[in-house]
Amino acid sequence: MSQNVVIIGANRGIGLELAKQYCETGAKVYAVCRQTSEALNQLPCDVIEGIDICNDASVSSLPDKLNTIPIHVLIHNSGVLVPDAYPDINIDSMKHHFDVNTLGPLRIVQALVPQLSEGSKIGILTSRVGSIGDNNGSFNYAYRTSKCAANMIGKCLSLDLAPQGIAVALLHPGYVRTEMTGQRGLMDTDESAQGLVKIMSELTLENTGLFFHTNGEMIPW
Numbered sequence: 588m589s590q591n592v593v594i595i596g597a598n599r600g601i602g603l604e605l606a607k608q609y610c611e612t613g614a615k616v617y618a619v620c621r622q623t624s625e626a627l628n629q630l631p632c633d634v635i636e637g638i639d640i641c642n643d644a645s646v647s648s649l650p651d652k653l654n655t656i657p658i659h660v661l662i663h664n665s666g667v668l669v670p671d672a673y674p675d676i677n678i679d680s681m682k683h684h685f686d687v688n689t690l691g692p693l694r695i696v697q698a699l700v701p702q703l704s705e706g707s708k709i710g711i712l713t714s715r716v717g718s719i720g721d722n723n724g725s726f727n728y729a730y731r732t733s734k735c736a737a738n739m740i741g742k743c744l745s746l747d748l749a750p751q752g753i754a755v756a757l758l759h760p761g762y763v764r765t766e767m768t769g770q771r772g773l774m775d776t777d778e779s780a781q782g783l784v785k786i787m788s789e790l791t792l793e794n795t796g797l798f799f800h801t802n803g804e805m806i807p808w
């Protein structure tokens with residue numbers, strides 16, 4: 588039986604490439620986004636538009652738009668980065684980052700968990716720069732702290748969902764050339780997504796709740 592894979596934020600960047608690569612595995616891919624793109628429309632997947640992860644009503648409409656299909660793999664990819672540096676930390680920007688990067692994945696999992704069951708898997712894209720143990724640079728307060736908190740959300744979810752047989756991975760995609768990084772980075776989206784798909788394929792209740800680099804290494808919290 589082919590897998591149902593739901594990707595949140597699939598219209599561009601790493602999410603788009605994940606949609607492409609999951610399609611290539613033969614999975615049935617549901618590509619969720621605010622607004623589709625020409626590139627996404629080229630893929631053989633179901634595109635679900637109009638989902639803003641900051642909007643409760645929008646996220647609540649997602650299960651119906653997905654026809655309450657069983658979900659085998661859920662990847663929460665959406666995220667935002669607006670650079671900042673001390674002492675110019677903008678509180679409204681901090682709140683926006685938390686809304687997208689921390690509460691976004693929580694809203695999505697809360698809405699979709701009734702469609703997950705034993706053996707289902709959740710991957711949440713956070714970021715290595717959300718690691719406290721690995722932090723060697725103090726810029727990007729809003730992004731770092733929101734991703735750090737997303738890691739805690741994911742870790743808590745891994746504990747709470749394990750009794751239902753659902754595994755959760757926190758995922759760092761690498762430093763990837765996308766709009767978010769101004770096309771700077773150490774790798775392209777294809778290499779990043781390849782590693783993420785592999786990690787998700789190897790995710791079980793044995794290694795749930797860990798923070799993975801796309802290269803397979805563990806990242807300290």
Ligand SMILES: NC(=O)c1ccc[n+]([C@@H]2O[C@H](COP(=O)([O-])OP(=O)(O)OC[C@H]3O[C@@H](n4cnc5c(N)ncnc54)[C@H](OP(=O)(O)O)[C@@H]3O)[C@@H](O)[C@H]2O)c1
Pocket residue numbers: 595596597598599600601602620621622638639640641664665666667668687712713714715759760761762763764765766767768772
């Ligand atoms: N690129 C890197 O080096 C890197 C490194 C570490 C972690 N990450 C993480 O990896 C993920 C993907 O990053 P990327 O580089 O592919 O970024 P990207 O090209 O900027 O794409 C960001 C995605 O998030 C979506 N998004 C933003 N706000 C949203 C909202 N309110 N509701 C729904 N979707 C929303 C965007 O949709 P719209 O087109 O509608 O804005 C887009 O699909 C992010 O979580 C990012 O933090 C990236």
